[in-house]
Amino acid sequence: MLPRRPPRVRSKGILTPPLINVFFSSLSVHFQLTNSVYALKGWTHIDDHLYSALAKHSIATQMIQEAVDFYVELLGNQEHKPLERQQIYLRDFIMVMRQVLSV
Numbered sequence: 307m308l309p310r311r312p313p314r315v316r317s318k319g320i321l322t323p324p325l326i327n328v329f330f331s332s333l334s335v336h337f338q339l340t341n342s343v344y345a346l347k348g349w350t351h352i353d354d355h356l357y358s359a360l361a362k363h364s365i366a367t368q369m370i371q372e373a374v375d376f377y378v379e380l381l382g383n384q385e386h387k388p389l390e391r392q393q394i395y396l397r398d399f400i401m402v403m404r405q406v407l408s409v
């Protein structure tokens with residue numbers, strides 16, 4: 307019979323504020339590296355996806371100023387993009403700004 311392993315302690319996906327800051331700082335470094343690779347190929351939809359995801363995660367972690375910064379970057383890069391996608395990003399940005407102004 308195999309020996310029994312001790313039970314694992316699970317974090318349940320909860321990040322404390324210091325861990326969130328470490329997570330976002332490491333994520334921004336990875337973003338800068340990947341962005342430099344894809345920028346040469348003209349794949350701007352990757353930028354849109356990353357900025358949108360980072361903005362939404364910033365909102366979920368109550369980092370509203372970072373979310374606003376990500377949306378500003380995202381909205382500044384919408385030239386020659388489909389109108390539907392621009393409307394989605396603009397609608398999300400307006401929602402964030404309503405949160406900022408209501409505080």
